[in-house]
Amino acid sequence: MIKKVGNTKVLPKHKATCHCGSVVLELTLPNGIENPRRCDCSICRRKGAIVGSVDLSGIQILKGKEFLKLYQFNTNTANHYFCSNCGIYTHHQRRSNPNEYGFNIGCLEGVNPFDLGDVVTKDGVNHPADRKAS
Ligand SMILES: [Zn+2]
Known part of the structure; x- marks a missing residue:
C-alpha cells in the first residue's frame, strides 16, 4: 500500500x-x-500504463460519462474505458476479478507514476483464463 x-x-x-x-x-x-503493476497482455503492452486496483464501488464518475468509451475484445469479459476525446485509458473492469477496477495511476491528480520506482509486471500473456486444461 502506497500512501505517498x-x-x-x-x-x-x-x-x-x-x-x-x-x-x-x-x-x-x-x-x-494498492497493488500497482504493469502487465504484458496484448492491450496493456500497447497502452503501457501503470495500473492500481480498486473495488467497483471505489470509482465515481464526477464528469464526462458521455465521453467514456467502452472497448472490449477476445472474451468480452473485461470492460476497458477510455476518453473518446483524448484517447487516454482511465480504468477497466477486470476479467481476472470482475469485482475490481484497474485504474491508470497516471490519471491521479498530482501523481507521477514514475515516482513509484520499479513496479512488478504481471504475466498477462499467460492469463489464467486463457490457460487450457491439458
Ligand atoms: Zn479526455
Whole structure:
C-alpha cells in the first residue's frame, strides 16, 4: 500500500482525470495505491500504463460519462474505458476479478507514476483464463 508517491499524498478520495479533462473520476483509496503493476497482455503492452486496483464501488464518475468509451475484445469479459476525446485509458473492469477496477495511476491528480520506482509486471500473456486444461 502506497500512501505517498514522490511528494504527493494519495488522498482517501483522490481525483483522476483524462488528459483533456473531459472525464473526471473520484477514486476511493483509503489504503492509498494498492497493488500497482504493469502487465504484458496484448492491450496493456500497447497502452503501457501503470495500473492500481480498486473495488467497483471505489470509482465515481464526477464528469464526462458521455465521453467514456467502452472497448472490449477476445472474451468480452473485461470492460476497458477510455476518453473518446483524448484517447487516454482511465480504468477497466477486470476479467481476472470482475469485482475490481484497474485504474491508470497516471490519471491521479498530482501523481507521477514514475515516482513509484520499479513496479512488478504481471504475466498477462499467460492469463489464467486463457490457460487450457491439458
Ligand atoms: Zn479526455
